[in-house]
Amino acid sequence: MKQISANILVIDDDSDVLHSARMTLKPLFKNITVESQPEQINYLLNHHQYDVILLDMNYTTGSTSGKEGLYWLQQIKGLNPEQQVVMITAYGDIKLAVEAMKIGAADFVVKPWENEKLQATVLSAFNLSQSKQEIEQLKQKETGIKQLLNDTSTEIIGQSPAMKSLFKMTAKVATTDANVIIFGENGTGKELLAKSIHEKSSRSNNVFVKVDLGTISESLFESEMFGHAKGSFTDAKQDKIGRFELAHGGTLFLDEIGNLSLNLQAKLLTAIQHKTITRVGTSETIAIDCRIIAATNNNLFQMVQNGEFREDLLYRINTVELQMPPLQDRPEDIQLLAEHFLKLFGDKYRKGTLQLSKKGLKHLEQHSWPGNIRELQHAIERAVIMSDTSVLDPDDLLLQNPKNKVISPNESVSLNEIEKETIEKAIAKNKGNISKAAKELGLGRTTIYRKMDKYGISY
Incomplete structure (x- = not known):
């Protein structure tokens, strides 16, 4: 039988019981730890993780009340509420076993045990432990998926x-x-x-x-x-x-x-x-x-x-x-949107507080915006990346289509062209130093080289 990769802890003050438990469980489980002193429980649980713990009911000579076992069971559950614990009792006291199960024990075994019964009980507790871990992992994945799919950036800006x-x-x-x-x-x-x-x-x-x-x-x-x-x-x-x-x-x-x-x-x-x-x-x-x-x-x-x-x-x-x-039908919103993107990309590229000059704002308001808000967003991002000052002027915005220009039906805003132009300008500005250009653009060296290859940019 192939051993299961699991960590099992057995706590009992009787060395013969510990030896018997180890010999019985070792063929089934890979890691068996035995401990005769329950006072070590806090230390063990703070430094190790166990799939199943077997816990004796009594530790004082002559004691048959089971109170000690219930006490240590409570301590274990206090440290880890999801911990799987199987109680060991020599007396088969059903009321005591029921009390332990109420506190949170997964099951109990009676000494002297049948080896197959002990193996089956511990295996069942281990499977329950694995199932709970898998459920928790699925919950975490579900939460992650929700966070991924439910992008929180849903603010719609406008006062027009x-x-x-x-x-x-x-x-x-x-x-x-x-x-x-x-x-x-x-x-x-x-x-x-x-x-x-x-x-x-x-x-x-x-x-x-x-x-x-x-x-x-x-x-x-x-x-x-x-x-x-x-x-x-x-x-x-x-x-x-x-x-x-x-x-x-x-x-x-x-x-x-x-x-x-x-x-x-x-x-x-x-x-x-x-x-x-x-x-x-x-x-x-x-x-x-x-x-x-x-x-x-x-x-x-x-x-x-x-x-x-x-x-x-x-x-x-x-x-x-x-x-x-379309954006051209809501000119009152251009300044609001531009300031929003200035703050967004100013923070992203660590450029500090940025603003538009009066001429820069007028330049935006006179633009036809065939690419609507997406075009404005990319125009501001590009300007933030390329600008050396905190105030953006018309020359920083690099807009191509003023309102008085007739736009061909086949003419469109290409984000690839904008990205290519931005990379070329960053490289030229840094006199061909790719590392400096990549840093200014907020890109890694591998990324900028990949994009240069994509757009056929050579320096």
Whole structure:
């Protein structure tokens, strides 16, 4: 029999009992520690971890009351409430055993014991200990997942009339369980609004799960959304929980829903309508309970007219419709947002307190913002990285499209181009010293070299 990697502690004042316990348990468990003096319990538990402790009931010659054993059991439970303890008694006093179990003992054995009975009792206590540890680990993982998925940075900044109106509508819908669709251009903050709705809802203690439907291929859609069973297809090496199941009890955010094909729209509609899913490779239906918040920059109503989007799906997800305004329609918010990002990136890059000059602010207000808040965020981050002063002027902001410039429909803000330009300027500013440029950008040497290779930057 292969030994189990476990730590077992036996406490008894009878050396023969200790020897017998060691000989009986050693074939089954790897580490057996014996102790004749219960006064050592505090020291032992403060310096070692034990999966199971066997504890004698009596330590004074002639004593049969079991009070000593109950006392030391209480001491052990005080140090570690989850500790598994098996009591040893020579008298089989059921009332005493019941009292010990009330205090927290896992089980008891009677001396002289049958070897198989002792092994089975300790093994059962060990398995219980392992199960509790696994449950605790799962709870910790669950907490970590929730923290990961529920990004706390959900503050929406704005005081413009357009945003005040949106805040009023959001406050009303958040407290309900109604499905919501958010329309808006790229970079306006649709995901931020969805998170804000979730955190103000009765589901806020559960997960917020985002799915970018624009990035899921046709062949993997069912596996990603509904999950799959091990062996259901070539790469299915283990069971997988889909996004619907993961969002059970919480909120499922379906971003870029307008990018789904009609075939996938039908599958999504079935799941939302029936509130059940079936994992790929199984026939069992699983009930799901999650609030649906969808978002798109497409005109779904026009897509319905064009036969590109299912009308029944649109009305299933469109209980309440919210419109995220573009940044150029909320000029009153530009200064607020800019100051927020200045503080954020000033702290991140250890640049201290930063501010915009009057000309710098006017420069921002005159910009057309085709990339909306995302473009503003990256513009401020880039300016913070590159600036040598605490006051940012127009030259620090490097904006390309003033309001009076006509923007081509094909023209867009490329974050890759912004990043490439920022790295090039940092390298040039530091006269080709890559280490200094990386430090200024807040990047590691390996990262900056990887990005240089990515963008074809050579110095």
